[in-house]
Amino acid sequence: MGYNIAVAGKGGTGKTSLTGLLINQLVSQEKGPILVVDADANQNINEVLGVEVEDTIGSIREEANMREKNGDSFPGGMTKAQFLQYKLNHSIVEGDGYDLIVMGRSEGEGCYCYVNGILREQTNKISNHYKYMITDNEAGMEHLSRKTSKHIDQLLLVSDCSRRSIQAVARIRDLAVELKLHVGDTHLIVNKVPNGILNDGIKEEIAKHNLNLLGVVPLDELIYEYDSSGIPLVQLPEDSQSKVAMKAIIDKLELK
Numbered sequence: 001m002g003y004n005i006a007v008a009g010k011g012g013t014g015k016t017s018l019t020g021l022l023i024n025q026l027v028s029q030e031k032g033p034i035l036v037v038d039a040d041a042n043q044n045i046n047e048v049l050g051v052e053v054e055d056t057i058g059s060i061r062e063e064a065n066m067r068e069k070n071g072d073s074f075p076g077g078m079t080k081a082q083f084l085q086y087k088l089n090h091s092i093v094e095g096d097g098y099d100l101i102v103m104g105r106s107e108g109e110g111c112y113c114y115v116n117g118i119l120r121e122q123t124n125k126i127s128n129h130y131k132y133m134i135t136d137n138e139a140g141m142e143h144l145s146r147k148t149s150k151h152i153d154q155l156l157l158v159s160d161c162s163r164r165s166i167q168a169v170a171r172i173r174d175l176a177v178e179l180k181l182h183v184g185d186t187h188l189i190v191n192k193v194p195n196g197i198l199n200d201g202i203k204e205e206i207a208k209h210n211l212n213l214l215g216v217v218p219l220d221e222l223i224y225e226y227d228s229s230g231i232p233l234v235q236l237p238e239d240s241q242s243k244v245a246m247k248a249i250i251d252k253l254e255l256k
């Protein structure tokens with residue numbers, strides 16, 4: 001199994017943006033092969049990375065169930081399991097130096113156990129082929145409890161400069177313990193920091209919750225500019241404040 005990095009944090013803190021910059025950095029350091037899993041239904045990492053996504057695990061699950069419900073057969077005489085496997089293999093987006101799987105929206109009502117079981121088994125199989133697996137998670141992390149593989153080598157918590165956001169990541173860390181996930185290291189990255197300098201109040205909050213601060217990423221006007229113009233963040237110049245900060249942060253992790 002590859003090295004599993006999970007990124008988590010309260011919505012809006014910049015978790016997805018930083019995950020994109022993390023991937024970009026690992027790709028430029030030729031650390032691959034990398035599998036990216038977008039497990040945040042509210043956010044689209046593909047936009048940060050600048051790639052198009054057609055199928056998601058959610059849409060595959062819905063299609064398989066709809067076909068069965070309507071009594072439609074699966075194409076080419078496939079069984080349901082074969083169909084799921086086929087669709088999953090075709091849903092993997094090939095990016096520049098990484099592959100991407102998008103979980104999409106979570107299931108609606110009805111029994112999805114069989115489909116979920118197959119999809120989970122297949123995703124686990126696929127992930128074995130990669131050196132790194134990077135997951136952009138939902139703030140709740142509950143979906144992780146449903147995973148068969150509960151091992152995370154590196155849990156990266158992303159917070160902005162608010163006390164509430166620091167408290168939220170402390171809760172996520174505690175939740176990981178409650179969910180019985182096996183977490184190797186946990187680190188905090190504080191994002192959108194004015195001038196890259198943390199004030200005393202936030203430093204106190206970080207210390208109070210015993211969070212292990214890895215580094216800070218400044219509030220970067222260029223991110224705002226790129227985001228509002230729809231330009232993928234991975235195209236930020238190498239000397240942009242946020243890319244430079246993320247590079248320094250990732251270097252500290254000493255990933256092989």
Ligand SMILES: Nc1ncnc2c1ncn2[C@@H]1O[C@H](COP(=O)(O)OP(=O)(O)OP(=O)(O)O)[C@@H](O)[C@H]1O
Nearest residue numbers: 011012013014015016017043192218219220223227
């Ligand atoms: N360092 C930064 N400087 C300036 N703006 C930033 C920075 N990081 C992220 N942003 C902006 O903050 C907003 C939220 O970022 P992003 O979508 O990455 O957050 P998220 O935590 O994944 O949010 P959610 O899961 O709620 O969608 C975006 O508009 C993004 O462009």
